[in-house]
Amino acid sequence: MTDDSNSDLLRALPYARRYARALTGSQTDGDRLVAEVLRAGLPEMAPRLALYAAITRAAPAPHDASLLTPRQRQLLLLTALEDLRLNDAALVVGLGAEEAGFEIEVARTALRAATVTDVVVIEDEPVIAMDIRRLVEACGHRVVGVAATEAAAVALSEQHHPGLIVADINLGRGGDGISAVARIARTMPVPVIFVTAYPERLLTAERPEPTFLITKPFDPMALAVTTYQAITAGRPPIV
Known part of the structure; x- marks a missing residue:
């Protein structure tokens, strides 16, 4: 990995932690997940996308999957929380852009029926x-x-x-x-x-x-x- 790639990776780490914590619902579990994927090695992508992709693939299934599928949760977090473009979010989760866009629209609709508190x-x-x-x-x-x-x-x-x-x-x-x-x-x-x-x-x-x-x-x-x-x-x- 080049010096520039290392610098990009370091800049992306705080946001990768945010994504992992949001996926797992825990600071401890999210940070552990980031550490594990760094040790295991990242896929061949731009450093920030590689981090997100590795976390997405290694993340445990959510406790409650009654409203959104794991893929829908991931796509919404990547685009809304992490501000990725649709094409980049699709690449991270391993879908085509059209299919990812469809999943996001379904998920947005489902959120309107989410738990009220x-x-x-x-x-x-x-x-x-x-x-x-x-x-x-x-x-x-x-x-x-x-x-x-x-x-x-x-x-x-x-x-x-x-x-x-x-x-x-x-x-x-x-x-x-x-x-x-x-x-x-x-x-x-x-x-x-x-x-x-x-x-x-x-x-x-x-x-x-x-x-x-x-x-x-x-x-x-x-x-x-x-x-x-x-x-x-x-x-x-x-x-």
């Missing part, structure tokens, strides 16, 4: 909080409260026992989103999606980190598929 949003910026609320509700879920501080997030979660939390990382003077989630997780296991403008800073595999992470600004489908994964495959986010 109560959601607490943790976000200190009012405009962003309002936008996240709108997107979450567009996915069919119920937002039971919006918290701008760590203390308010804990109180809301204790009151409503949500099925999902969508949390910003940085709450300004109101505290820290990861700290808020860690406090909530002491008393209730709830899947969490973190949103941040700088995902690579939280995908180093050097410490307990978010399992589900989307990049701001994000499109509705990225939130929809990550929400579905968090609810159906999710586990407590800090392990």
